[in-house]
Amino acid sequence: MQAEIITIGDEILIGQIVDSNSAFISKELNKIGVSVYQITSIQDNRNHILDALEIAHERSSVVIITGGLGPTKDDVTKSTLCQFFDDELVLDKKVLAHIEMLFKKYIPTPISDLNRKQALVPSKAEILHNAHGTAPGLWMKKGKTVFVSLPGVPFEMKGLMTSAILPKIINEYERPYIIHKTIMTYGLGESAIAEKIEDWEDNLPDAIKLAYLPNLGRVRLRLSTKGTDKESLVLALESEVKKLYPLIGDIIYGEEEDESIEVQVGKLLTQKQLTLSTAESFTGGKIAQQLTSVPGASAYFKGSIVSYATEAKVKTLGVSEELVKKYSVVSEEVAIAMAENVKQLLETDFAIATTGNAGPAKGDSDEAVGTVFIGISTPERTFAKKFVMGNHRERIVQKSVNKAFELVLKEILNF
Structure with missing residues (x-):
């Protein structure tokens, strides 16, 4: 089956909101064997909507439309659908x-x-009944194409997709299985990985496709295949994955689809009944934010101290002033002290600490912008490593967050 998504709303086109709806819809359709081939964002404009509907009708089996169902004059989706279907509005x-x-x-x-x-x-x-809002979902057919109109409010859209749209598609259409296997790697760039697995990639079966999904210090390798025999598809993917481990097993940290490294950290800590805390400087609480985005994090994550200023590191975390003066606030020694002290203060088994220069200015250290130290404290040892993360502030921070998770995951695995 071929599907496409049409999002309606000026707020998307001017960057006022991010189109998270399309990502959710695509993922859910893919799970039931429906491939999304096109995502289109258009204005709340009758002619634009009609053009998009006509083009989608020519090439897609299912068209999911979101937005434009509100009660105000700028919401014209329903009246435009009536024009497209030669229909009228009724109460x-x-x-x-x-x-x-x-x-x-x-x-x-x-x-x-x-x-x-x-x-x-x-x-x-x-x-289609919208239990969470005033705008109902609409299911309409033109020829062999189904048009589904949903409200743009994300939680309303998700409720309708889950309770109505996906079950109807499953019941009314024969679909292939679309199977993905995602390998999570950390610590090696996309091109370096490609060189290591070149022969393996060249010999993949035609039915299996490989995609590289890089993101600041982490690369996901997604294997995908499609067909009617689910068991044989799964076995084929597993066979190819096994061949990867002798090539890059040292940088593979997981295989499960949609399972981030912070989820893996949480699962391991829960299984081993261990706890974690963080002391963050230039990362500004981002490590803690990613940890607490996982449901159930309170079982293993005890808290964080965001000691952004040097004074906070000394007064709140208890880092020695003499240590700072001797080695600089951006140093291996300070990172170690931060990790050890937050572990003691919050009484945890593991701790992560970050200190560095994210720029644009150097702050209280002479270290170059992009220089960071990440400290890890375990029940057995405490250490810190130095990294140079470039000169772009956002990139420095996120690469450091990813590296911190990589380091602590390795320690938890080995404990």
């Missing part, structure tokens, strides 16, 4: 009752005629 009493219930129960402002207009729907559409 749906069930939708109206749901809207009135939402206002009575959850919304403090009085319901208006604009809100009630949300219950006007194309007469040819199958109405």
